[in-house]
Amino acid sequence: MADEGLQSWKSLALGCAMTEPGTSKRFNTGDWRSRRRPLTDREKCIKCGMCYALCPDQCYTADPKAEGYYDWDSFYCKGCGICIYECPKQAISWQDEKEEDKYGPACGS
């Protein structure tokens, strides 16, 4: 029987616990996105940080090069649109993306 990648029951932690912290960092929730991504127009952005505060997957992180702005992370963004809905200045909008562009390293907006 094919069992590639399966782990022996003997090697599981007690009660199937996860004994290594922070493993959800490796979970590519961006894979769930459906060919569109949020894009911030920095001309309209007032640096309020609502996108950062309200994103359920912490996709937005402070842009180290431009204080007050936020970078978007394709690896975690599920495309839920909460940032677009909540942005008080309608600075974030949908942009179509190709399936192959969903993968790859975290990228700024």
Added chain:
Amino acid sequence: MARRVGLEVSLACSEAVKLANVDVIAAYPITPQTHIVEHLAELVADGHLDAEFVPVESEHSAMSACVGSSAAGARTFTSSSSQGLALMHEILFIASAMRLPIVMAVANRALSGPLSIWNDHSDVMAERDIGWVQTFAENGQEVLDLTLHAFKVAEDHRVTLPVIVNMDGFVLTHVIEPIEMPEQAEVDAYLPPFEPLQRLDVHQPISMGGVGMPEVYTEAKKACLVALEESYPVIVEHWEGLAKQFGRSYQPVESYRTEGAQTLFVTMGGIGETCMTAVDEMRSAGEPVGQARIRLWRPFPREDFLRAIAGAKNLVVIDRALSPGGTDCPVASELKSLLYSRGQNVYVSSFVAGLGGRDVTRETFKEMYAQAKADYKSGAPMVSRMVGVKE
């Protein structure tokens, strides 16, 4: 030195929990378990027991709170019965899957409907496959001893599983019996403080109770299955330790007057004592009967049982719960499966008695014996019979 006291069995259970010095009790009152948690609430409120008593809003919450407190490394106790146990159902599997050494006293009561507050085993038989260690007490002293033993087994690093101590509702929980009450120092010598094998700790963060994808679920179940099977020698070892500490000896299956017996009654729980008296009377009348009493229900003590019934030709198995539409009742099914797997051709007479508080008397055992004897002689196909149904 232990003192001999007259005590309601429910309170003996509570006193055992106090002697075990638990950290957390999360429980919801339900007849006939009420006195157990009521007395524990008093012990905590009056400062006799330094524990957190969580007065939850349901049994589902009770077991959930127990899962949390046990995961945090607290010695945790709860108690329930019937509908309350049923309401805990989904969390019971989680407690064993997460390997949490929670101890629960179950005051066995019929499941509705019709609504019944009286004793049988239908509540715990509906929880047969939850992956917990399960024992059955026959009298008040056993309730106290098995409760202490439950903590010892559950928390042993070779086990790390939850344990249920079953006691018949009312007929056991509400009677006043002479109890040898051990001193705190004696209990401390038997039961050291809880040292969890794994716990929630901010300094060493882990996640417990996560999702098991198809790639791991089977392996996770296998690990729990093996853990329950491997708890057996530890359960026996801690009964031996209990005998050394307190002078009372317990076996997974107890034999009574089996020498030369052709027919053995098989009982579980409080009716075992009535049965012993019935066996004495039948022996006096020249009938070759004896008895095997199952104390350890999960993991089932296969070898102990086969040893106990060696030489018997006919078993009279008394179930306290139905398995509607099934091939037999829970205990009888278990035993038939075991006997078949070992190629043993023992005639099993299966009876369901004492449902919803119906009395099971010495006469009841004699009637079952007469029926079983006739069935065995005639070689009729083995059937399950309900005792005392008014046609």
